[in-house]
Amino acid sequence: EGGADVPLDLAGWRVVVSAGGTREPIDPVRFLGNRSSGRQGVALAAAAARRGAQVTLVAANLAVPAPQGVDVVAVGTAAELREAVRAAAKDADAVVMAAAVADFRPVSPADAKIKKRAGSSAPTIELVETVDVLAELAQDRLRPGQVVVGFAAETGDAQGTVLEHGRTKALRKGADLLVVNAVGDGLGFGTTENDVTILDASGEPVATARGTKDEVAHAVWDAVRSLG
Ligand code: CTP
Ligand code: CA
Numbered sequence: 001e002g003g004a005d006v007p008l009d010l011a012g013w014r015v016v017v018s019a020g021g022t023r024e025p026i027d028p029v030r031f032l033g034n035r036s037s038g039r040q041g042v043a044l045a046a047a048a049a050r051r052g053a054q055v056t057l058v059a060a061n062l063a064v065p066a067p068q069g070v071d072v073v074a075v076g077t078a079a080e081l082r083e084a085v086r087a088a089a090k091d092a093d094a095v096v097m098a099a100a101v102a103d104f105r106p107v108s109p110a111d112a113k114i115k116k117r118a119g120s121s122a123p124t125i126e127l128v129e130t131v132d133v134l135a136e137l138a139q140d141r142l143r144p145g146q147v148v149v150g151f152a153a154e155t156g157d158a159q160g161t162v163l164e165h166g167r168t169k170a171l172r173k174g175a176d177l178l179v180v181n182a183v184g185d186g187l188g189f190g191t192t193e194n195d196v197t198i199l200d201a202s203g204e205p206v207a208t209a210r211g212t213k214d215e216v217a218h219a220v221w222d223a224v225r226s227l228g
Contacts, residue, residue, distance in 0.1 A: 010048055
């Protein structure tokens with residue numbers, strides 16, 4: 001992680017990073033989750049701390065340890081993550097949403113474990129959309145001048161390239177920066193190599209980075225520092 005030449009260019013900054021993946025309860029023993037390990041968010045938090053920032057890491061079900069020297073707020077669900085991020089963002093200079101937040105949650109989790117019953121059909125789980133924490137932060141600007149950063153893992157498909165999907169998402173979210181990660185072909189989830197393009201609020205590329213999650217993390221903070 002980083003050499004002795006890492007700049008202390010975030011000294012005096014308060015930053016919030018969300019990491020990991022949320023879990024939405026179905027019943028007391030089951031949840032709807034995702035495969036996010038939290039590695040990229042942990043790398044972002046560690047890199048910011050190295051660069052001198054005071055860091056709050058909002059950690060959703062991390063598969064890796066949180067770094068030393070950061071304040072950790074553990075959360076489980078998208079709703080808990082939203083509350084923790086918004087509380088910490090009130091006096092933050094930058095918020096980076098690296099967490100994989102559930103888009104949908106079960107409307108009413110069962111109070112008791114769902115049982116199989118002879119002769120009856122499989123249950124249907126009704127879902128409802130969660131709040132888009134990133135779009136809400138970009139809209140509300142809880143602190144004047146706060147930099148809001150999102151992440152998007154995209155694949156190219158018949159509807160468009162990775163960058164076209166990224167641009168559409170950047171325009172929809174209203175964040176200052178959107179870090180677009182090309183996934184598939186051994187890139188992205190659960191891997192150490194990443195290939196990202198950082199877009200501005202209008203969807204224009206401002207930087208690219210390829211390498212470890214630590215290298216990507218430093219490229220993100222470089223982009224944050226070069227805003228404005
Ligand atoms: N995000 C969020 N709240 C949600 C869903 C996503 O804050 N309820 C944030 C993520 O943390 C990430 C960014 O939005 O920084 C993009 O997430 P992504 O899943 O790529 O975008 P969605 O808007 O959910 O679109 P879709 O999953 O349909 O591609
Ligand atoms: Ca999503």
